[in-house]
Amino acid sequence: MPTVTFIEANGTEHAVDARSGTSLMEVAVANLVPGILGDCGGNCSCATCHTYIEAGWAEKVPQASGEELEILEGALDVSDNSRLACQIVLNDGLDGLVVRVPLRQY
Numbered sequence: 001m002p003t004v005t006f007i008e009a010n011g012t013e014h015a016v017d018a019r020s021g022t023s024l025m026e027v028a029v030a031n032l033v034p035g036i037l038g039d040c041g042g043n044c045s046c047a048t049c050h051t052y053i054e055a056g057w058a059e060k061v062p063q064a065s066g067e068e069l070e071i072l073e074g075a076l077d078v079s080d081n082s083r084l085a086c087q088i089v090l091n092d093g094l095d096g097l098v099v100r101v102p103l104r105q106y
């Protein structure tokens with residue numbers, strides 16, 4: 001069971017246990033992490049699950065698809081480490097993953 005830490009823009013940390021096979025967005029929403037909205041339900045069409053992958057983890061999460069990169073183009077404050085949380089499915093290899101939540105999603 002991987003543990004994931006979400007860090008809000010104000011520095012508040014949320015360390016939560018996740019089930020392998022669930023997406024990072026589903027874990028954030030289920031644990032009421034502020035700032036991760038997931039408005040489209042994980043269909044890669046809203047970008048309200050935008051997160052920043054903490055240094056050292058970017059190469060461990062699966063690569064973004066072309067569709068994800070296209071949707072990210074419409075997100076605010078995009079950075080090189082930006083990802084859509086709904087497109088990252090957790091597994092035990094991602095135990096300890098740290099992601100940051102943007103200041104705003106829209």
Ligand code: FES
Nearest residue numbers: 038040046047086
């Ligand atoms: S939840 Fe809509 S793009 Fe991720």
